[in-house]
Amino acid sequence: xxxxxxxxxxxxxxxxxxxxxxxxxxxxxxxxxxxxxxxxxxxxxxxxxxxxxxxxxxxxxxxxxxxxxxxxxxxxxxxxxxxxxxxxxxxxxxxxxxxxxxxxxxxxxxxxxxxxxxxxxxxxxxxxxxxxxxxxxxxxxxxxxxxxxxxxxxxxxxxxxxxxxxxxxxxxxxxxxxxxxxxxxxxxxxxxxxxxxxxxxxxxxxxxxxxxxxxxxxxxxxxxxxxxxxxxxxxxxxxxxxxxxxxxxxxxxxxxxxxxxxxxxxxxxxxxxxxxxxxxxxxxxxxxxxxxxxxxxxxxxxxxxxxxxxxxxxxxxxxx
Amino acid sequence: xxxxxxxxxxxxxxxxxxxxxxxxxxxxxxxxxxxxxxxxxxxxxxxxxxxxxxxxxxxxxxxxxxxxxxxxxxxxxxxxxxxxxxxxxxxxxxxxxxxxxxxxxxxxxxxxxxxxxxxxxxxxxxxxxxxxxxxxxxxxxxxxxxxxxxxxxxxxxxxxxxxxxxxxxxxxxxxxxxxxxxxxxxxxxxxxxxxxxxxxxxxxxxxxxxxxxxxxxxxxxxxxxxxxxxxxxxxxxxxxxxxxxxxxxxxxxxxxxxxxxxxxxxxxxxxxxxxxxxxxxxxxxxxxxxxxxxxxxxxxxxxxxxxxxxxxxxxxxxxx
Numbered sequence: 172x173x174x175x176x177x178x179x180x181x182x183x184x185x186x187x188x189x190x191x192x193x194x195x196x197x198x199x200x201x202x203x204x205x206x207x208x209x210x211x212x213x214x215x216x217x218x219x220x221x222x223x224x225x226x227x228x229x230x231x232x233x234x235x236x237x238x239x240x241x242x243x244x245x246x247x248x249x250x251x252x253x254x255x256x257x258x259x260x261x262x263x264x265x266x267x268x269x270x271x272x273x274x275x276x277x278x279x280x281x282x283x284x285x286x287x288x289x290x291x292x293x294x295x296x297x298x299x300x301x302x303x304x305x306x307x308x309x310x311x312x313x314x315x316x317x318x319x320x321x322x323x324x325x326x327x328x329x330x331x332x333x334x335x336x337x338x339x340x341x342x343x344x345x346x347x348x349x350x351x352x353x354x355x356x357x358x359x360x361x362x363x364x365x366x367x368x369x370x371x372x373x374x375x376x377x378x379x380x381x382x383x384x385x386x387x388x389x390x391x392x393x394x395x396x397x398x399x400x401x402x403x404x405x406x407x408x409x410x411x412x413x414x415x416x417x418x419x420x421x422x423x424x425x426x427x428x429x430x431x432x433x434x435x436x437x438x439x440x441x442x443x444x445x446x447x448x449x450x451x452x453x454x455x456x457x458x459x460x461x462x463x464x465x466x467x468x469x470x471x472x473x474x475x476x477x478x479x480x481x482x483x484x485x486x487x488x489x490x491x
Numbered sequence: 492x493x494x495x496x497x498x499x500x501x502x503x504x505x506x507x508x509x510x511x512x513x514x515x516x517x518x519x520x521x522x523x524x525x526x527x528x529x530x531x532x533x534x535x536x537x538x539x540x541x542x543x544x545x546x547x548x549x550x551x552x553x554x555x556x557x558x559x560x561x562x563x564x565x566x567x568x569x570x571x572x573x574x575x576x577x578x579x580x581x582x583x584x585x586x587x588x589x590x591x592x593x594x595x596x597x598x599x600x601x602x603x604x605x606x607x608x609x610x611x612x613x614x615x616x617x618x619x620x621x622x623x624x625x626x627x628x629x630x631x632x633x634x635x636x637x638x639x640x641x642x643x644x645x646x647x648x649x650x651x652x653x654x655x656x657x658x659x660x661x662x663x664x665x666x667x668x669x670x671x672x673x674x675x676x677x678x679x680x681x682x683x684x685x686x687x688x689x690x691x692x693x694x695x696x697x698x699x700x701x702x703x704x705x706x707x708x709x710x711x712x713x714x715x716x717x718x719x720x721x722x723x724x725x726x727x728x729x730x731x732x733x734x735x736x737x738x739x740x741x742x743x744x745x746x747x748x749x750x751x752x753x754x755x756x757x758x759x760x761x762x763x764x765x766x767x768x769x770x771x772x773x774x775x776x777x778x779x780x781x782x783x784x785x786x787x788x789x790x791x792x793x794x795x796x797x798x799x800x801x802x803x804x805x806x807x808x809x810x811x
Contacts, residue, residue: 327800327801329799329800331801332800360799362799365720365723365762366761367762392757393716393751393793394754394761394792396714396716397717397719400685401720434712434714437712438684438685438714441684441714442685442686442687471713473712476681479680479682479712480650480651480652481652
């Protein structure tokens with residue numbers, strides 16, 4: 172199901188990273204691996220499986236290397252991990268992570284409190300990680316790891332309020348010049364609206380060309396899927412989401428949960444866009460969250476309401 | 492705030508009708524009037540205040556005439572009520588209702604179980620209500636009541652599954668030919684998706700011209716605001732919603748709640764579309780639901796998360 176050629180839109184599951192890092196308890200390593208395996212089996216084409224931050228800051232992510240190594244055995248699911256800086260990237264590359272994603276916050280206050288760097292210092296770290304990546308030997312397939320950047324608080328900041336769109340785009344250009352392969356935009360705080368989403372992604376694409384990446388939306392004010400529709404209108408084809416809406420940003424008060432993977436997959440498939448995801452298998456994987464984190468609250472509508480009577484997956488329709 | 496010339500998109504509050512009819516308990520008449528007054532004071536330009544169905548079927552709506560009479564004293568807020576048939580319209584017009592809305596279900600099974608008529612019989616009732624309306628004396632302002640039709644289950648039916656788009660449009664054309672002033676499309680069961688929304692509203696507008704009306708979406712699968720964005724893309728300018736997501740269709744199992752007025756108003760204002768609504772005043776009106784229906788569950792994100800730091804209403808922005 173997760174063959175890249177047979178899907179129209181990439182749903183990138185970030186629950187094992189963005190979700191679990193915002194839960195105070197730590198999901199045991201074996202439970203994480205069981206959950207990630209179920210996500211891959213449900214057809215998720217991409218999974219962000221952990222974060223190589225200091226285990227002092229986020230003990231929930233201390234096992235990132237073990238989780239990456241286990242996830243790499245899952246076949247053709249793309250595996251990503253977050254790295255905040257060069258030190259994290261060293262650990263990530265040592266574990267064999269084929270793709271790392273680095274947060275660069277457009278809000279100075281958020282950047283300082285989230286990664287203790289200015290946005291410019293975060294860009295320097297991107298350059299350092301790209302250098303490190305370029306120094307690695309190529310794999311037997313002739314490749315080196317990819318370096319993605321996500322511009323966080325790109326749609327507003329709980330501390331600063333609105334963030335200037337010119338600055339968001341300038342920062343994205345700096346990240347691309349620093350060597351990032353892809354630059355994504357993140358609504359870390361759930362402040363974005365569809366008009367702004369269309370404006371910013373259209374500009375990102377104009378400025379960055381094929382380095383312009385996907386969207387990471389939160390559902391703080393219930394606007395997540397509305398913003399997805401707006402992004403689809405301007406041609407965005409990769410969306411982060413978290414199963415059951417786990418997640419949020421521990422440094423952005425009031426920013427609750429990523430958009431819900433089940434609801435996003437339903438949106439896309441119902442629109443006729445192939446995701447490779449089996450929504451019922453995906454919903455069944457919720458039980459593995461609860462095995463690792465008993466009684467954790469789970470969110471989303473589709474898992475409760477079920478697929479509508481007569482629902483047909485996009486792939487089936489395009490064959491018919 | 493509710494001057495029609497100063498708003499871009501009409502949010503039509505249906506909570507006092509669609510919301511309250513799906514709650515088993517009955518909100519006392521005085522509590523309804525207090526709530527509707529608060530909604531009008533928060534700037535809602537339109538409120539559907541009740542339903543002239545048989546009080547045997549929906550005792551919650553038995554006081555519709557009293558509620559309409561009280562609501563008509565609220566100044567320039569447009570007041571609507573639902574009527575299922577000519578008998579209901581007689582009561583509605585006698586109470587002075589300036590605009591009635593009639594449900595015509597595209598699904599035969601839903602039509603039968605909801606209003607005990609076939610879709611064609613429901614169209615006959617539309618013609619009968621239009622005849623009745625045309626027989627009324629004109630008001631001092633030289634007008635007669637308006638007759639709206641909402642095509643329910645237009646995006647799918649929990650009993651029948653998918654509903655043919657050709658048939659939905661054919662039924663809308665029949666309603667317009669029967670004399671309806673406006674024809675709306677309703678996703679009664681929360682099965683609609685943005686691609687379908689764009690297709691159906693574009694066809695409705697082509698076939699009906701200025702009789703093509705607004706959208707009534709439910710949030711059963713979390714897709715309500717995503718569908719609003721799609722409808723905006725094709726020029727729809729009126730949306731039904733219910734404060735705190737009260738509502739749903741008692742005859743469509745699994746169909747929970749209208750889209751949430753607070754979240755919809757935030758979406759539109761954040762996009763730069765003027766609604767005339769004061770979102771904070773609106774959120775404060777939630778307390779009046781609880782005075783009339785203690786401990787009723789309230790839904791929605793914006794009332795919980797609050798407006799983002801630095802939020803600016805659309806009207807303020809366009810003046811600036």
